Amino acid sequence: MKRFGTQSRLFNQIFLSHVLIFAIPFIILSAVVYYNAVVHFKSEIESSNLYKLTQVRNTFDLFARGLDNSAARISIDPHLRPFAVKDGIYNQMQAIEEISKYKANNAIIDDLALYFHGDNQLYSSSGLTTLETFTQRVYRFTDLNGQSLADQLNAIQLPSIRRAQVQLSGSENVQNMLTYMFPIPRNSQSPYATVVFLIRESMLTDLVGPILGDFNGSVYIADQDGTIIAARSRETDLNEQAAAQLLTGHDEEGIRDITYENERYSMMTVKSEMTGWSYVVMMPASQFFGRVLEMRTFVLIVCAAVVAFGIATAILLSSRQYRPIRKIAEYARPLAGRLQGSEEKRGDELDLIRDTVWVTRDLMEQIDVQRPIVREQFFVKLLKGALRDAGEVEAFMQREKLALAGKSNFVAVVSMEGSDYVSTQNREELLRILGEVELPEAVGHGVEMIQDNAIVILISISAGEGTRGQQKSIAEKIALLFEQCIGLRPVIGLGTIVSDLLQTNRSYIEAFAAIEYTMRVRKGDIVFFDELSQWQENNWYSVEEQIRLVQSMKQGNKEAAATALGNLLNDLRGKDVSLFYLRCMSFDLINTFLRTINELQLKIPQEHRQGLTEFTTLEQLGAWMSSLIDEICAHVNANKESKNNELGDRILDYIRDNYKDYELNLEKISDHFQMSISYFSRFMKDQTGYTFIEYVTHLRMEEVKRLLKQTDIPIKDIVVSVGYADVPNFMRKFKNSEGITPGQYRKMN
Incomplete structure (x- = not known):
């Protein structure tokens, strides 16, 4: 009986919906007839007479x-x-x-x-x-x-x-x-x-x-x-x-x-x-x-016939459409529960389908807006080693149709440190090209790293294992793109080739390490990570792992630094040397930590000093170094967050000082802070909780309300003074925001 009762209620809703569908044309037709036959007709006669009167007056x-x-x-x-x-x-x-x-x-x-x-x-x-x-x-x-x-x-x-x-x-x-x-x-x-x-x-x-x-x-x-x-x-x-x-x-x-x-x-x-x-x-x-009574009567008769036909048709359609709607509802019920986090049963199937469609539509709209940001964040996480699930990476690439199907991948880092001024237009054009760029036998995806003042390109070679020659030709193509867009040929650091996308973090760290050694190269050169070991005099353990360790700590990547430290300690364990030489090698590794700490301007806690000097086994040294890695990475990440907050405050101060400027826009403010428009938009939202347009509109709206309450300046002059040239458009925005016009707001206050 309960099932039958639900069906009857849903059937009644369907029937009522069909009746309304046939009733809507009647209502619309009646309104149109009334407007055109009476109101519009009357208006035309009045306007015509007014025109004739004007001619008579003349x-x-x-x-x-x-x-x-x-x-x-x-x-x-x-x-x-x-x-x-x-x-x-x-x-x-x-x-x-x-x-x-x-x-x-x-x-x-x-x-x-x-x-x-x-x-x-x-x-x-x-x-x-x-x-x-x-x-x-x-x-x-x-x-x-x-x-x-x-x-x-x-x-x-x-x-x-x-x-x-x-x-x-x-x-x-x-x-x-x-x-x-x-x-x-x-x-x-x-x-x-x-x-x-x-x-x-x-x-x-x-x-x-x-x-x-x-x-x-x-x-x-x-x-x-x-x-x-x-x-x-x-x-x-x-x-x-x-x-x-x-x-x-x-x-x-x-x-x-x-x-x-x-x-x-x-x-x-x-x-x-x-x-x-x-x-x-x-x-x-x-x-x-009186002129339209005859027409209105005819239309009413026609509409009545349409309503009668509609009711009969609604009964037939309701009985035939009830079953497929129920099947759709049975599919939508678990989907709605996942989307809204609620297993609560809806009143009927139509309510359930409606809510599911609305929630799905809202999600799709948010996805469309956030898609460029999501893709950029995906690459950032992939490069920094934050993604560990291969299935998740594969699903994202399929959904976004990303071309990263090659078995050989590596990272190229282009440092913008010390570069001349680059206009926002040139930076935007460069990032647009590098967003998904066709390279020789490869495809690349570039992202901007403002904190590191660099542009990073993840490159996937289409076929084969990838060679040093391919890396060089690809890097030369990237350098040419930079030269065409911004007029300079930068230094490019190249990480080693990896076969698994989840290992691109390693190539990313290596590429940044290569960039840090640009003092030995000329401007415009291409630096391979595996060349760095040739510049080092130490042969006690893997120089590449030492460089990865240092670079990982500087970037605040605790997992990558821990992996590099583990590889170095394993290398030391495998050395067939005396205890004296082993301690010397260990102290050289300790010096690597000390140099990194000195570059980052950190102070070593007393307990770490004792641990680094009084160790008796490599396991003890590894434990103290792991603890030190945690503190170094925490400091680096906190420093980055502090810089982000400082930059966020500077951006808000700049907007508050210039929001009355009519020419203030995304391009101008991005150019002022030397970042791309897309990066600025994401940073603004992440750091302040506002989009650029929302924040500027909020400041201008508050200033207008203050001037309306405290001054008798004409409304048009107030609107122009806060940076709006289109006064009617602002009037609509003000009414949508406050529910009343600026004139009414002034009277009320």
């Missing part, structure tokens, strides 16, 4: 500029000066003719009139008439008489527009007429006349009317005081009085949604900087939704 600004120019020309026209116009009937007729010409040059005006302050008559293209006649007979104003018109004309100081109702001659219909009045001369504290342009409102509404297109709504033009001077509506309940109230509270440019008497409107506004007029379109928001 057109009206052009008309207003033309009227303004006409008024300016009238003010300086000698035929229209007060003393000229009033000087006889002939001059009056000439003035009327001039006014008619100005009217003809302005297509949008219905009439043009000139009024001199204090008179009771005005001059227009229709002739010379009294104000009363003009308002009651010529245009038949319904809300304006001669006296009120005179008051307006005498009081005007700035250009203004008024709206009035008129009955045109020969018609009983009431129309709106706009009186656009300009004082002359312009910008005068005491104008002597007023130019009046009479414009039918229909001239303006005919231009703004097409903005609505097929939609219902209203178009308004309001002056700088918010008074509506022209309007056109189509099937809307919004009257001019209500529109005037809305305009008063929402006179900013742009698009906004407003509500009036529980009815939502979309309001689009543009303003003229020249005249101060506002051009407004208002549309009921409901009509945008």
Whole structure:
């Protein structure tokens, strides 16, 4: 029953998953339809109307500029000066003719009139008439008489527009007429006349009317005081009085949604900087939704059919997919336990598979990031003798597809000690080439040893046992690569050839020993380890083992030093000499220890001094020397760790001093500390726990927060001052880190 219950729960989960798979298209389709049919459709209409309004505004600004120019020309026209116009009937007729010409040059005006302050008559293209006649007979104003018109004309100081109702001659219909009045001369504290342009409102509404297109709504033009001077509506309940109230509270440019008497409107506004007029379109928001109801209904029907089909299909697929999923889960359960270190049983198979996939994916991502570092560390461990399992070495090489299949291997060491300055670009190019380099009948893998200031290449000869001649040709190829990349031909030390990869530590120590004897060679020479014995005068025991012992202790390799000491003591045991000579040989070996201790600037503890001088057997001497090897190697390793910590502190100090520099990057800091970018990245992470980018970002972020809290420097200037040129990118980083924007952070603190 328990097994059946688990199956039923898993089956239900599978069934629900399939139902969701078929439900997702429905949700996405509905969202897309809604957005495109309503939101996007509404946005397009608003943007289109806003563009049309802008064109209308530009057109009206052009008309207003033309009227303004006409008024300016009238003010300086000698035929229209007060003393000229009033000087006889002939001059009056000439003035009327001039006014008619100005009217003809302005297509949008219905009439043009000139009024001199204090008179009771005005001059227009229709002739010379009294104000009363003009308002009651010529245009038949319904809300304006001669006296009120005179008051307006005498009081005007700035250009203004008024709206009035008129009955045109020969018609009983009431129309709106706009009186656009300009004082002359312009910008005068005491104008002597007023130019009046009479414009039918229909001239303006005919231009703004097409903005609505097929939609219902209203178009308004309001002056700088918010008074509506022209309007056109189509099937809307919004009257001019209500529109005037809305305009008063929402006179900013742009698009906004407003509500009036529980009815939502979309309001689009543009303003003229020249005249101060506002051009407004208002549309009921409901009509945008009405256009898509039919399409939405059709889509809902289709989606419902899809859901019904999906449910039926989900039942069929769930029953068929349950069994293979369970088999996968049975395989994944032990794998998940190994990856997560837990044998806890999951709720169901899908949870188990999901967790296993996530853990495996995370591990693969970490492996991809760490792969170059892992390969480099593998070679370092192999060279230093830290790897003892042949199966582990073989498995790693197969997994990483490393070409080290040859039976003959040896190590070449290229010392960078005393070399001239090498740029980061050249160093990176050299390490890239040596990472896996094809050599004559061999392949090499190079790694950088910053502590020893050297580059070490592990070389595997493709076929054969390997000869001294092959070693030399390979070394010459490496020297040529160095010369091409960094412009110098270095001294190269070569260890002896070994057949087993696990023995490369021996060749590694020998190659370093060969480098230490470069005082006997010239710059650019190739030094073989087996040549060193020819330079030594001692023939009491193996000179090669003596050199391996010294070099192993200098590198802090306790295991290799112990092996070399054992070989030396066995060599001494095999000597058929008197006890006196045997002690002399032993003291020569002791001197080897003393010279190494002196080079490393160590002090010999008192008990070791006694042990090295009062031994009676080689076993006693070996025990004291083994103890001394432990102390020497411990000192060397501690010194290396101290130097690493010191270098780590120097790096952090350098970054803290220069993190505000926009040009601070991996290449620049690697060049400053004379190491490769890859080595610096690994060292930074190992020694400080931070990557370079993480640490710099942390310092810059903290400095930005400090400046936001303690200063009122603009945010953009703060971001630039800490080394960021891309301000928007930093804003995103800050919000991801702090959860709020820099502006909000400043307000909160």
